[in-house]
Amino acid sequence: MLNIARWVVAAASAGVPLVLLVLGWGPLTAGHPAHLVLLGVVAAAGVAIALWRRTPAWLALTLPVVLLAPLLYLQPFASTQDGDDATVLRPDGTPKAGLVFHPGARVDYRAYLPMLRRVAAQGFLVVVVKEPLNIALLGGDTADLRAEHPEVPVWAVGGHSLGGVAAGKDVLADPSVRGLVLWASYPVDDLSGRAGLRAFSIHGERDGFTTPQDVADTRNRLPADTRFEVVPGAVHAFFGDYGDQPGDGEPTTSRAEAQERIVADTVAALTALA
């Protein structure tokens, strides 16, 4: 009988932290790591105290429960602004236009937030897509993400590298999208005849992946009035904040200076649409 009670307490000691982890996954993993450590320590300690035969029975049954109480209290209030599929950056006041942005392949989406926050601050709503496996092409259509923001008068889609390819697919799938903003990217589909599209291609002069030659060679896949901007001395990895990328070119400018240009060119593109 007592043994059964010990097993029940041990199961609760392991189960309650596990349930709290699953329910609070977003805020718990985004926050300070101490919380995850505490969940693990309480689970391990509770099980050990309940099952160790030399723990007196009254202690084996009460101490694990006492340990669980603060965990329940500490369960965080989640942010209502961060979802599983996208993060939204809002401007002050009503947005002049919106941009759905696809990160580059294998890049943490958070690496694009510092630059895109600066874009958003100029009056644009920016939706940064969290791609499955960080591969933009696996994400499917983004029409649902746009539909969540009916206050946006006109939409562009864009992306870095492979994210730009996904943006090209969005443009073909949804005729209501008016703008395309490519960062160090080029389309694989022919968008040259897509009615009503204004396209902007921003690329780095020293990019080792999307070279100026690649951009020139695929120019005929974009509308004839596409605006091309070259960022002097910039490489592929300057379009985000994720360090260096093996195989990239050698930059002849600073990351900060390049990003200043990329933000300004993007703001100019969205302003032209608005």
Added chain:
Amino acid sequence: MLNIARWVVAAASAGVPLVLLVLGWGPLTAGHPAHLVLLGVVAAAGVAIALWRRTPAWLALTLPVVLLAPLLYLQPFASTQDGDDATVLRPDGTPKAGLVFHPGARVDYRAYLPMLRRVAAQGFLVVVVKEPLNIALLGGDTADLRAEHPEVPVWAVGGHSLGGVAAGKDVLADPSVRGLVLWASYPVDDLSGRAGLRAFSIHGERDGFTTPQDVADTRNRLPADTRFEVVPGAVHAFFGDYGDQPGDGEPTTSRAEAQERIVADTVAALTALA
């Protein structure tokens, strides 16, 4: 011999995803959940294939390795801008002033980012602290966080609720801090004699936790020239985006309208320091 080889492959199938999870913890948990699911599925499938006796030996030894290869390729490039202890929101150009911000107790720090981004966009560098267990008082001193940004000419500290109490302790610990910005909070320490401090207290008229009475009762703990701003109709949970808080007051304004005021009052406070 073959059995040993099967066990080695099984161990690699479990161990490689685990190592990738630990090394890529930040970007993997922040991103789309598909990546975590894939790590788990590959680990389980690899172990099962290697150890199941009816798998032919050649398949048991090669298939798990084939499954591991894409995991290595997909390991994300981490954002260089997101740390374990804080998130930094930068303005365009050189910041006019800086604000270290402590979230309220038990609240996901991301719930404060939409409002603080709007503050940052007005020319201020904002450092949002990730508190251990989301309890600001456990975080200790924030002088190190400020020292990382020597370009900031003048610093304020602030916080919501318990975060404001932590900000008061920062002000006492570091005489170089010039400003204090309380959101629905009041100090527990006596700051009335703290030399050179400009203090701003912004609170909600209908707050059920930090009531206007609480603010009035603790007024003598703040410098005589402290500026008090009441946000009409606002409650405690309007100072972040984390939903409703049980025990809070009944609001008589909208969240959006209240937040407009809170952002404007905070920008005015930082502008007065700059």
